[in-house]
Amino acid sequence: xxxxxIVLTGDRPTGPLHLGHYVGSLANRLExxxxxxxxxxxxxxxxxxxxFEHPEKIRRNVLEVGLDxxxxxxxxxxxxxxxQSMIPQIAELTMFYLNLVTVSRxxxxxxxxxxxxxxxxxxxxxxxxxxxxxxxxxDITIVKGTLVPVGEDQLPMIEQTNEIVRSFNRIYKTDVLxxxxxxxxxxxxxxxxxxxxxxxxxxxxxxxxxxxxxISKKVMSMYTDPDHVRVEDPGKVEGNVVFTYLDVFDSNKQxxxxxxxxxxxxxxxxxxxxxRLIDILDAFIAPIRERREQLAKDPNYVMNVxxxxxKKTLHVAEQTMYDVRRAMLLDYK
Ligand code: TRP
Numbered sequence: 001x002x003x004x005x006i007v008l009t010g011d012r013p014t015g016p017l018h019l020g021h022y023v024g025s026l027a028n029r030l031e032x033x034x035x036x037x038x039x040x041x042x043x044x045x046x047x048x049x050x051x052f053e054h055p056e057k058i059r060r061n062v063l064e065v066g067l068d069x070x071x072x073x074x075x076x077x078x079x080x081x082x083x084q085s086m087i088p089q090i091a092e093l094t095m096f097y098l099n100l101v102t103v104s105r106x107x108x109x110x111x112x113x114x115x116x117x118x119x120x121x122x123x124x125x126x127x128x129x130x131x132x133x134x135x136x137x138x139d140i141t142i143v144k145g146t147l148v149p150v151g152e153d154q155l156p157m158i159e160q161t162n163e164i165v166r167s168f169n170r171i172y173k174t175d176v177l178x179x180x181x182x183x184x185x186x187x188x189x190x191x192x193x194x195x196x197x198x199x200x201x202x203x204x205x206x207x208x209x210x211x212x213x214x215i216s217k218k219v220m221s222m223y224t225d226p227d228h229v230r231v232e233d234p235g236k237v238e239g240n241v242v243f244t245y246l247d248v249f250d251s252n253k254q255x256x257x258x259x260x261x262x263x264x265x266x267x268x269x270x271x272x273x274x275x276r277l278i279d280i281l282d283a284f285i286a287p288i289r290e291r292r293e294q295l296a297k298d299p300n301y302v303m304n305v306x307x308x309x310x311k312k313t314l315h316v317a318e319q320t321m322y323d324v325r326r327a328m329l330l331d332y333k
Contacts, residue, residue: 007032008145008180010041010084013061014051015200017068018207019281020190023248026072028149028185033078039143039313040069042306045084045091046136049129050119066302068208071292081309084139089317093138093324098131100167101160106130111156137161140180142317149183158182174327176320190248195223195241209292212282219278224270231269242273249280 009029011017017026032038042065047058062083069081084090106112112133116125136157140148141164148158158180165177191197192204199205206218222242228235237243237260246256259276262268295302325331 005036005147006143006145007036007038007147007149007183008041008140008143009039009149010043010046010139011065012043012047013058013065014047015061016064016207016209018198018200018205019285020192020198020205021068022072022208023187023190024151024185025149026068026074027187028183029074029079030072032147032149033075036147038079039145039309040074040079040081041084041139042066042081043084043139046132046139049126049132050115052126052128062306063299063302066306067292067295070295070302070305071208071288073291076305076309079309080312081306082313083306083310086307086310087142087313087317089314089321090135090138090142092321093142094131094135096324096328097134097137097164097168100164100171101131101134103130105160105163106133109133109156109160111153133157133160134164137164141165141177142320143313144178144316144320145180146178147183148180149185151189152184155182155184168327172327174323176323176327187248191241191244193218193222193241195239206281206285208285208288210285210289212278212286215281215285216278219274219281220271222274222277224273228263228270232266234266235263235268235270237264242270242277245277245281246273249284250276 009025011021011025029038029040042062044058044062047061048055051058066081069079070076074081107130112130116129119129121129133156137160140158140161148154148161150158162179165179168177169175189197192199192202193206194202194204196202196204200207206215210218219242222245224240224242225236227233240263243256243260243263246259250256259268259273263273322331
């Protein structure tokens with residue numbers, strides 16, 4: 001028997017989702033929704049912690065991300081989608097949790113540490129950014145999530161969540177909060193077209209709504225082996241982004257193995273390889289792109305899916321807060 005698990009996961013709506021998201025999390029969610037109760041949260045509050053001066057960007061991308069979820073085939077009857085800012089109980093719970101966390105512990109959170117460095121905040125670090133792991137603990141525990149599928153980089157967040165859960169249960173002598181387990185996907189991270197981390201802002205991402213033309217341009221500019229100048233030169237397969245993608249998306253493993261051998265020996269040109277990848281990626285993206293275009297014609301439908309899920313989540317959040325308030329002796333009547 002499967003244990004009864006509650007899955008909670010989410011994305012910051014800072015741009016439409018891309019192939020890296022598909023490989024790293026969306027594919028996994030399509031499987032998880034068959035087995036478990038699954039919540040998928042659009043983390044607009046978290047996105048604002050470093051985009052608070054650009055509310056229109058976040059607003060626009062809530063819909064884009066919602067479109068992506070439905071276009072890849074997540075089923076609103078199986079997965080409950082919700083918008084973080086519409087669950088005020090998350091903010092309330094965050095406030096209670098903040099007492100249980102020290103500033104120095106937050107400063108030591110490896111994920112936050114790198115992000116602070118990346119963003120050059122220095123002395124102007126917003127307090128909201130520093131404490132977003134606490135808010136993330138509230139995201140997870142507000143639905144009593146027990147399974148959190150995330151990338152490796154989010155492990156410190158789950159660790160910090162569980163520290164908060166244990167402190168809360170110990171201090172308030174209760175067991176209302178449950179610890180969560182990180183579900184780390186075993187697929188390696190898909191690199192961007194230039195071989196570095198894929199992200200919309202780096203301009204190296206292939207989006208789920210990309211046209212054949214977009215895909216072609218991006219694949220043609222992909223990083224291969226800079227020393228593979230002439231077709232007859234032997235080429236490197238490791239770190240060659242075209243091969244990394246073929247490994248993930250080309251179902252004909254035998255032919256890929258042959259292509260690799262040929263490439264390493266010399267005599268196989270980048271363009272030929274890239275043409276193959278363009279066909280394969282377009283075949284993969286085309287149905288998603290078409291569903292996306294269909295759905296985009298009816299943004300109200302997409303918004304209603306998000307709002308329906310939010311309404312369901314509100315009920316669950318209220319129940320959790322009832323338990324939390326009771327444990328904290330805040331259940332005045
Ligand atoms: N921090 C996650 C990211 O940047 C998004 C997120 C917010 C999340 N709250 C969450 C993920 C709760 C899992 C659980 O991708």
